[in-house]
Amino acid sequence: MTNKETGAHYDTDVSGSAVVDAHASGAQFWRVMGPVLVGVGDGNLARGMYVVDGVYTIGISPTGSKTVTGPVVATDSVCDRIA
Numbered sequence: 001m002t003n004k005e006t007g008a009h010y011d012t013d014v015s016g017s018a019v020v021d022a023h024a025s026g027a028q029f030w031r032v033m034g035p036v037l038v039g040v041g042d043g044n045l046a047r048g049m050y051v052v053d054g055v056y057t058i059g060i061s062p063t064g065s066k067t068v069t070g071p072v073v074a075t076d077s078v079c080d081r082i083a
Helices: 078-082
Strands: 017-022 028-033 036-040 048-060 066-077
Touching: 036 066, 048 078, 066 078
Parallel strands: none
Antiparallel strands: 017 028, 028 048, 036 048, 048 066
16 A cells, blocks of 8 residues: 555555355455455544454444454554555
8 A cells, every 4th residue: 555645655465365244234244364454434443444364253334334353363554554
């Protein structure tokens, strides 16, 4: 990702995999292993872009709110790295 204002950039591995259940309501439930890029506007993480790594789940409500939970979760704020 690149901050267009400063030119700061960050490259990372987001090669994890997920099984996603998508519901007619618009809700989703992800079962994830490994690092993936997650954008959060509302949820249990602060607003931003994260590389989330480990073994975890992501619940996404019909309104887009995201809840990341699991026994092994590491988050790395991409926004902080390119600020």
